[in-house]
Amino acid sequence: MARKLLLEHVHIPGINTFEVYRQKGGYRAAEKALRTLSPEDVVEEVKKSGLRGRGGAGFPTGMKWSFLAKPEGVPRYLVCNADESEPGTFKDRYLMTHIPHALIEGMIVASYALGANTSYIYVRGEMMPQIRILERAIEEAKAAGFLGTNILGSGYNLELYVQPGGGAYICGEETALLESLEGKRGNPRIKPPFPAVAGLYNCPTVVNNVESIAATVPVLNIGGEEYAKIGIERSTGTKLISASGNINKPGVYEIELGLPVEEFIYSDEYCGGITKGKRLKAVVAGGSSVPILPANLILKTAKGDNRLMTYESLADGGFASGTMLGSGGFIVFDEDQCIVRNTWNFARFYHHESCGQCSPCREGTGWMEKVLHRLEHGHGKMSDIDLLVDVSKKIEGNTICPLGDAAAWPVASAIRHFRDEFEWHVTHGEEAQIRNFGLAHYADPLTVES
Amino acid sequence: MADNEKLKVSIDGIQVEVAPGTTILNAARQIGGDIVPPAMCYYSKLQGSGGKCRTCLVKVSKGSEKDPRPMPKLVASCRTTVMDGMEVQNITSNEVLEARKGVVEMLLINHPLDCPICDQAGECHLQDLGFEHGAAATRYEFERRTFERIDIGDKIQLHMTRCILCYRCVFVADQLTDKRVHGVLGRGDAAEISTYIEKAIDNNFSGNVIDVCPVGALTDKTFRFKNRVWFTKPVDAHRDCPDCAGKVTLWYKGEEVLRVTARKDQYGEVEAFICNTCRFDKKQTSDWVIEGPRKVAHTSVISANHYETLKPLPVVKENPKLQEANKYQFERSVRL
Numbered sequence: 001m002a003r004k005l006l007l008e009h010v011h012i013p014g015i016n017t018f019e020v021y022r023q024k025g026g027y028r029a030a031e032k033a034l035r036t037l038s039p040e041d042v043v044e045e046v047k048k049s050g051l052r053g054r055g056g057a058g059f060p061t062g063m064k065w066s067f068l069a070k071p072e073g074v075p076r077y078l079v080c081n082a083d084e085s086e087p088g089t090f091k092d093r094y095l096m097t098h099i100p101h102a103l104i105e106g107m108i109v110a111s112y113a114l115g116a117n118t119s120y121i122y123v124r125g126e127m128m129p130q131i132r133i134l135e136r137a138i139e140e141a142k143a144a145g146f147l148g149t150n151i152l153g154s155g156y157n158l159e160l161y162v163q164p165g166g167g168a169y170i171c172g173e174e175t176a177l178l179e180s181l182e183g184k185r186g187n188p189r190i191k192p193p194f195p196a197v198a199g200l201y202n203c204p205t206v207v208n209n210v211e212s213i214a215a216t217v218p219v220l221n222i223g224g225e226e227y228a229k230i231g232i233e234r235s236t237g238t239k240l241i242s243a244s245g246n247i248n249k250p251g252v253y254e255i256e257l258g259l260p261v262e263e264f265i266y267s268d269e270y271c272g273g274i275t276k277g278k279r280l281k282a283v284v285a286g287g288s289s290v291p292i293l294p295a296n297l298i299l300k301t302a303k304g305d306n307r308l309m310t311y312e313s314l315a316d317g318g319f320a321s322g323t324m325l326g327s328g329g330f331i332v333f334d335e336d337q338c339i340v341r342n343t344w345n346f347a348r349f350y351h352h353e354s355c356g357q358c359s360p361c362r363e364g365t366g367w368m369e370k371v372l373h374r375l376e377h378g379h380g381k382m383s384d385i386d387l388l389v390d391v392s393k394k395i396e397g398n399t400i401c402p403l404g405d406a407a408a409w410p411v412a413s414a415i416r417h418f419r420d421e422f423e424w425h426v427t428h429g430e431e432a433q434i435r436n437f438g439l440a441h442y443a444d445p446l447t448v449e450s
Numbered sequence: 451m452a453d454n455e456k457l458k459v460s461i462d463g464i465q466v467e468v469a470p471g472t473t474i475l476n477a478a479r480q481i482g483g484d485i486v487p488p489a490m491c492y493y494s495k496l497q498g499s500g501g502k503c504r505t506c507l508v509k510v511s512k513g514s515e516k517d518p519r520p521m522p523k524l525v526a527s528c529r530t531t532v533m534d535g536m537e538v539q540n541i542t543s544n545e546v547l548e549a550r551k552g553v554v555e556m557l558l559i560n561h562p563l564d565c566p567i568c569d570q571a572g573e574c575h576l577q578d579l580g581f582e583h584g585a586a587a588t589r590y591e592f593e594r595r596t597f598e599r600i601d602i603g604d605k606i607q608l609h610m611t612r613c614i615l616c617y618r619c620v621f622v623a624d625q626l627t628d629k630r631v632h633g634v635l636g637r638g639d640a641a642e643i644s645t646y647i648e649k650a651i652d653n654n655f656s657g658n659v660i661d662v663c664p665v666g667a668l669t670d671k672t673f674r675f676k677n678r679v680w681f682t683k684p685v686d687a688h689r690d691c692p693d694c695a696g697k698v699t700l701w702y703k704g705e706e707v708l709r710v711t712a713r714k715d716q717y718g719e720v721e722a723f724i725c726n727t728c729r730f731d732k733k734q735t736s737d738w739v740i741e742g743p744r745k746v747a748h749t750s751v752i753s754a755n756h757y758e759t760l761k762p763l764p765v766v767k768e769n770p771k772l773q774e775a776n777k778y779q780f781e782r783s784v785r786l
Binding site: 168170185190351352353354355356357358359360362363364365366367370387391393394395397398399400 | 500501502503504505507523524526529549552553555556557559560589590592614615617633634636637638639640641
């Protein structure tokens with residue numbers, strides 16, 4: 001049984017209340033930090049742990065914290081990004097629903113480390129139940145003296161607020177989130193300046209994902225060095241994976257980084273294999289934004305090594321034959337799924353969610369969606385496929401925020417790996433309305449035997 | 451660093467020394483010429499503008515003297531400040547030209563291209579941009595986005611279909627007028643510039659949204675469909691205005707003042723914002739002190755029909771046959 005740090009007590013009834021969470025060893029990390037450690041020690045501990053941002057980019061959390069500007073007399077802020085809206089990702093919602101105090105405790109630890117006296121949890125607007133759960137948890141923590149003024153007699157003050165989001169995917173981009181939190185339209189800001197210098201209300205700000213903040217609790221509990229021993233190389237610790245798609249056991253799993261992808265999909269401890277004994281066709285490994293990979297490339301790298309659930313192994317081969325761990329939204333497609341339809345679905349999402357600020361993304365996402373719609377419905381042309389590649393290239397890297405890249409990668413990678421399926425949609429337009437293309441040569445026959 | 455210290459930056463191999471805090475675009479403008487990146491949304495007089503249209507993308511091949519690493523992505527030159535020793539590639543980089551072509555194509559796919567009936571034609575930045583950087587044909591085969599026309603007050607019309615969402619007018623409404631009533635509604639390619647529920651902007655400086663608009667999305671209703679800009683003659687004039695600087699350009703057709711605008715420089719930016727009284731209500735020559743003809747770049751279509759500078763070669767003057775052949779030109783120059 002793999003080691004669980006975040007979801008260890010998730011099945012205990014009442015773990016969402018303060019009493020049960022405390023009984024199970026909760027708030028020990030907060031006590032340890034406030035009573036025995038200086039803020040610098042906490043940052044150092046997180047640095048030692050090698051914890052990397054769990055929201056998608058995978059930037060080392062400790063390093064991000066140490067970049068925070070600390071001018072005299074200017075307040076600093078910690079903002080928790082709980083605007084989880086990436087298709088295929090639902091780990092933060094799960095964590096906040098079941099163990100809200102893990103996030104609250106993490107917020108106390110992180111705020112203390114950063115010297116923030118006011119911190120915000122920006123929760124996606126659609127997650128009203130989770131907002132209520134968090135507000136109740138904050139009340140409980142306050143009543144127990146873990147929030148407010150002079151926490152545990154340390155002289156440190158912290159006010160924690162929950163802010164419902166503005167109802168847009170783009171508000172999960174850190175600078176758009178800050179704009180939205182300030183009460184403005186959620187448009188990403190042009191960087192530099194980075195939030196670490198001028199963020200919320202023009203003050204130095206750190207924006208962290210829910211899971212990254214919650215992970216600081218086990219880091220302090222077991223110690224940074226111990227935490228770094230879990231996982232492989234620069235991918236340390238455990239990670240929540242939201243598994244969905246054609247698998248027998250969809251859900252949120254805590255894995256130790258370094259788990260082979262094959263084991264994750266087929267072992268009964270995790271996904272439990274493909275539904276109805278079908279064959280694996282493709283996997284989107286880290287939420288809808290990351291490149292899609294066919295079965296043979298997701299199980300083994302282009303070099304023939306086993307693909308592992310780590311930041312490095314999934315990215316092995318670059319964009320030609322690799323993908324990204326991203327936010328851990330693991331979507332599995334079986335042989336019956338249509339890649340063109342799925343790509344169109346993703347493109348439709350990004351078209352809908354583009355903020356409209358910069359022209360390549362505003363116009364290009366809509367264009368890609370329309371072309372994909374045409375391809376999927378049997379009216380496409382052979383030239384459309386190259387057109388899509390070209391449009392995605394014109395968007396990628398030319399926008400203010402990463403939404404443009406996120407919209408371009410799924411389309412570019414789907415065509416890169418499943419080009420014959422796109423071509424089949426053009427040549428067999430009417431047939432494509434009745435049946436799907438099927439598996440073709442994507443699946444690795446070896447994996448079917450196992 | 452001392453205040454008077456200058457930073458060295460090279461753009462397409464041309465060296466220039468600029469003050470700290472200057473953006474790449476403004477450094478390029480100090481050099482001038484072909485290496486100046488086009489800018490559709492940046493407006494030096496409006497704080498916070500720029501970064502949105504992505505036409506001014508450039509490649510930074512050397513970050514600075516201290517940190518010579520190149521920047522990983524193309525950057526918006528209007529919002530990136532120069533560093534000492536920075537090396538920038540604009541028209542010498544194929545990557546930049548390719549990206550710019552893509553941006554122009556994106557800007558045009560939902561633009562109606564109704565130039566023949568658009569008042570902005572002839573002084574439209576999107577026309578210039580498309581002419582210089584765009585492709586001859588579009589690859590877009592779908593219905594273009596359209597909107598209803600909206601009247602913003604009795605003098606300004608918003609034709610959102612033509613808008614490229616540069617946000618300049620939003621910044622004008624935010625920074626020049628006292629009530630913030632003009633903004634962006636909606637998201638993505640459904641985003642539109644508007645006042646909430648078609649509310650009029652009743653501010654004396656609201657007319658400046660027309661001048662800052664790079665396309666024909668915001669037009670002057672007192673001028674709409676009156677004439678093509680290249681048939682009018684721009685003349686600089688001023689008056690003693692209690693509200694603004696009163697320095698304007700009058701656009702004449704014969705004896706009649708068809709419209710009044712602020713004076714625009716070579717990048718299409720106004721020199722000074724003007725008030726609505728000057729713009730909409732003072733359309734008599736007697737209201738103004740005439741300064742002289744406005745200099746218009748010879749490349750502009752506006753200067754194309756101005757024959758007052760017709761200077762026939764000596765040989766034409768001496769030869770009656772040639773004089774007869776050019777009779778029409780002489781007559782027209784007298785008429786104009």
